[in-house]
Amino acid sequence: MNVELQVATSSHVEDVLTLHYRYQVDSISDQDRADGFITTAFTKDHLTRLIEDENGLFIATVDGKIVAYAMAASWGFWSQWPMFEFMVKNLHDSTCLGQVINADNSYQYGPVCVDKSVRGLGVFEKVFEFALAQMSKRYPIMVTFINQINPRSFRAHTTKTSLTVIKEFGFNNNQYYKLACKTA
Template sequence: MTNIIFRRALAADYPEILALHRKNLVSNLSELERQNGFLSIDFKDDFHLAALNENLAVMVAEQENLVVGYVCATTQEYSQEIPLLKYIMSLYPDIMFYGQPLSNYHSFWYGPVCVATAYRGSGILQGLFQALLAQVATRFNAGVAFVVNDNLRSLRAHTQKLGMEMLREFEFNGKFYFILGFAVPPLPPS
């Protein structure tokens, strides 16, 4: 992972982020390619990315002026209009996280995240995660993510490499997902 810069996204990065995102959408991948991870939901356009970045953060990993990875984060309030996220938030009172209901935490949404295929396994995911945590650490004490249950590479990356805790499986509109949680700052491995 030489010469990788982790930083907040700029408007000039949005076309590259969108291209990377769309290249990794589940609808654009073969069954074999999906085993290497995929994204489930598309972005509308540059304005959508700008709104996400303004709300909380879009972080990029850049190498030689090329975006090779990104991670987005939004506030719970921003996400109230998205049916899937609204449903997940309705489960918070019943999800225990370090001995308390998830609803007791001031949390944010982590994701989507994507690393270009050639860069996967090189530490970029961890670098993006640390850069994001540096942006949000003073405002939140927990982060929440979700992964569709057949995206095993993403699930392993987030639980094994980033130490996120699998909190619950649930069904929404005929698909099954896992809710993941993590403390901010992250707790040391036990």
């Protein structure tokens, strides 16, 4: 299997949204939910701005078909959603690399989505590392969060990447892990 990685362009938005909604919590099938899900809903406008303003959508393709994506952007971009606004207000409660985390030295990674047809084949690791390398040009620290009721995502991120849990927190009646790593 030949996996190609690239920074997404506007021409990829519709295909990314198709993949996204297949695994988004509001639309995922019950049988697929146990294998992980994405909580944040996105629109065409969100993804277009993520691409044009942040250069922060990374895709993996196989035979020209998008099979995975990872999102990453500044905290300013993410602050339009209450969850991320909460995280920005509390970035300073954690450290990474001996530095207090803030909106200037870190960015938010995720969500990431891998089609079940290629799970377990290294696609997740490839798109994660590609996104990390691209964002390392701008930020020394990556931060993300994982809902504690999503064990597949937690296992993947803590066993297949350099992310480490730096805190646990609650928001909107859910419990989350806050994770971080250095980018370079």
